[in-house]
Amino acid sequence: MEQPERPGEPEGMAPPGTAPEPGPAEPETVTEPAAVEPETAAEPGTVEPETAAAPVRARRRGRTALLIAGAVVLGLVAGTCTGYLVQADREPTKLPPLSQPTLKQSKGEAPEPLSASQDRRVRTDGDLRKLLLKxxxxxxxxxxxxxxxxxxDLATYAETFERPKPAFARLVSHEFRRAAVVAWRQGYTAVEIHLVQFRQEETMAAxxxxxxxxxxxxEDGNRSWPLPGTEDGVAYTAKKPEIKPGYMPxxxxxxYAWRGDIAMTIFVTDTKPITKKTILGLAERQLERL
Known part of the structure; x- marks a missing residue:
């Protein structure tokens, strides 16, 4: 590291290694420090007049919002009162009459009510059993x-299904009204006919x-034929017999068909194959009575 340059020796100083001659020592001059006036501490909260600024007042919060809210309320009240006074000065508006306009009655005799043969509802509201085949x-x-x-009744008819409980609930939801039944047996041939009537206020249950x-x-894979005079009536015959031990085949x-609010179902059982003529003949004669 470079050494700093050595400053020159001042005049009047002995060279190094030479002791100075003794002489009278000059007295040291002591300079007394100048008297310093003590600073006067300013009282808290006071400012000297040369640097004091004008006092600032704190702004109150919410005052403007209250003024605006008050103005809005006064405006609403004034508007309501003005509207009421304007409406009060107006004449009341006349309302249209509640009664229907009077129409001239048509001349001539009124048409005769439909007969039972023409009005299907007249027939079905009577004794439903009279519409069954004899x-x-x-x-x-x-x-x-x-x-x-x-x-x-509803409970008895539900018991004719393989699962009576869900059938009962379904019949209730379909607004079951009543069921008329006729059944007979001739030799080994058995016939049973159901006419089930529904209220049909919400659904076409029939x-x-x-x-x-x-x-x-x-689903059973039966033979089928449409029923004449119906929209979707169909007759079915089984291809194979049901065989159970101890019973004859x-x-x-x-x-199956429907007319209005009545669903028709016909069941035929025999120990020999049932012909198309037999099931179609029963269905057509029963539909004619409806």
Whole structure:
């Protein structure tokens, strides 16, 4: 590291290594410090007049908002009062009459009410059992039918299904009204006819009942034929008999259709195959009575 340059020796100083000659020592001059006036501490909160600034007032918060809110309320009150006074000075508006206008009555005789043959509702609101096919002569009553005097209530009709509980709930939702039943047996041939009536205030339950029968009959792979004079009426016959130990073979045939609020179902059972003529003949004659 470079050394700093050595400053020159001042004049009057002995060279290095030579002791100075003794002489009278000059007295040291002591300079007294100048008297300093003590600073006067300013009292807290005071400012000297040369540097003091003008005092600033703190602004109150919310005052402007209150003024605006008050102005809005006064404006609403004033507007309401003005509208009321304007409406009070107006004449009341006349309302249209509630009564219907008087129409001239048509001349001539009123049309006669429809007969029972023309008004289907007249027929179906009566005794539904009268619309069932009559038992053929020489036939016998069956012992398996649960109908009482030709009627089935809701609970009894639900028991004719394989699963009575869901069938009961479905019939309730479809607004079941009543069911008329007729059944007979001739030799080994057994016939049972159901006419089920629904209120049909919300759904076309009669059509749905017939459609449900078509679904299950089609699933069994039966022969089928449409019923003349119906929109979707169908008759079915089984290709194979049902065989159970201890019982004779059972051939089955069915027919489903609907008219208005009535669903028609026909069941035929025999120990021999049931012909197309047999099931179609029963269905057509029953539909004619509806």
């Amino acid at each position: 038992k053929p002569r020489g036939t016998k009553d069956v012992d398996w039918s649960t109908a009482q005097d030709g009627w089935m 059509a749905e009942r017939a459609s449900n029968g078509h679904y299950w009959a089609d 059972a051939y089955r045939a069915r027919a």
